[in-house]
Structure formats: C-alpha cells, structure tokens
Amino acid sequence: RRQRQMCIRDRVLVDKSNNQCKIQGKVKIDIPPYQLEALARQKAFSPNGDQILDQLVIDLKVDKRLKVKSWELVIRSLTSPTQILKRFKGQASIPSKVIWDGKDENGTLVLPGNYQFQLIVVAQDNHSYQSEPQQVNIDLTGPQMKLEIIPVVFSPDGDGKNDVVNFYLGGSDPHGLAKWKLSIYQLSSDSVRAGSVVVAFKGEKIQTLQWDGYNQLKKQVCPPGVYVAQLIGEDSLGNRSSILEQEFMIGKEDQLYKVFSPNQDGQFDQVELQLPSTKTVSYTHLTLPTN
Secondary structure, eight states: OOOEEEEEEEEEEEEOOEEEEESOOOOOOOOOOOEEEEEEEESSEEEESSSSSSSSSEEEEEEOOOOOEEEEEEEEEEEEEEEEEEEEEEEEOOOOOSEEEETTTTBBBOHHHHEEEEEEETTTTTTEEEEEOOOEEEEOOOOOEEEEEEEEOOOOOSSSSSSSEEEEEEEEEOOOOEEEEEEEEOOOTTTTTEEEEEEEEEESSSSSEEEEEETTTTTEEEEEEEEEEEEEEEEEEEEEEOEEEEEEEOGGGGGGGOOOSSSSSSSSOEEEETTSOOEEEEESSOOOOOO
C-alpha cells in the first residue's frame, strides 16, 4: 500500500488529496527521534607520515528534519574523557565528513592509544542532540617479528648433508601482520655487508622458508662465508617493525673456524684453535686463509 502524507485539522485527518476522516477519542502521534551518526571508516590509524592510513575519515549524518543552528565534533582520550583534545565545529550546514590528522588543538600529535569522538548538534530551538560515542585507536608501533635459523652452518654442495638452511619466521600485531621481507647479505672480512642482496623472500602470511645457497643475481651457489638474514615486517596500518638480524654460515664443518665475524653480536665472534701444546686459545681478531 502506498504511503500518504497526512495532517490533522480540528480533529479531522486530511491527506494530500484532501480526503478526510473524523477522529474519535484521543490521538497519539509518535515522532521518531532525530538520527545523528559520526562513524569512522576504520577502527585504527597511524599518523606517522608514511602516507599509509595517516588520517582518520569520520562520516557525519544528520536527520534532514533537524533544523541545525550549530554543530561540533569533539575528540577525547579515553584516559581523560572530560578533556577535549580536538574540536571541529561550524554553523547551520554540517559537512558530510571531517578528517582528523591525529593532532590536538595545538597542532601536537597525540600519543598512541584509544580515543573517543562524538557529534553534538544544537537545533534552532536550542535543543541539543548527540550521536553515540565511537572509539578509534592510534597505533605507531610495528609488528613483533621472530626469526630462527636452523642449521646455523650449512653446505650447499649436494652431498645430502645440511644442503639447505631453514628460516622459521614469526610475527604478530594487534592490527594484523600485512607483509614481511627477508633479505640475505654476505658479510665481508670486516663484518660489513658485501655488495647487494644475495637472495630475498617476501610474503603476507608467516611461513617457513628454505634456501639452497643460490645467489639470485649471479645465478650460482654462494661461496663459503658468514651471512646475515634481515627480517622486517609491516602491519595493516603501515607501521614497520624494527630490523631483526641474525648471522649464519655457509661452509663445511672443517671450515667452521676459517670464517668468523668478531662484531660483538654474540654469533661467531671468536675462533678457537687447538695448539700442539694441547692448550685451546680463543681469538677475537684474526685473519685466516680460506684455503
């Protein structure tokens, strides 16, 4: 049945076509409350200047029946709900959206944490109306990454023993791990990276990787030496983790003590030599031939 607009004139119900109906007894008319909404397009954002979710877009919706005199959108910290950190306001016309850059009234970036925003509207009759408060999170911390390398010494020579190395990746973040990258470099004799990346892996889901020692650029097996695996992760807000690095080696067991990296990182920092006097001497600064 098609809906019709009606009005009441001296206890007579009249529609737009002037059809009339007398009203008997009491009349109760329910007028629905005004609908106000302030909704964020995402539950969290990271205003760190990396161009990835640096701003929060808040959509505003106000009932068309409401005659607006003034409006304001206020943002508070959940830890200090009585203090207004940021205020957007205007007269009569309400915009369809506002954009918050994560800064307070003084232009200072607020601290990471949970915040609340709410739309407040004053009508022409000076009555005030409020939307339901909503929460949003500011996160500037990258994911926590984990890396385990087994074995720490492998020899990709095809003899069936320790021909590959396994990288066990781990990572977690409150807003989800979006992607990761594992890069492998060779260390030179002075414990710095030698040249470009030997091999690189990347993905979205955490997994276990195997490497056969093959150099992607030179199309050949990498020579014996000390290598470093560098793992970095990124969450769904674009926050990057701190760089996680671990060293491992390519070489045979009998070559283990011919290559080491005395950089005080706790891995392969010293070499032990068995002397004829049956004494074992440890060196932290030593250059040995590789042949």
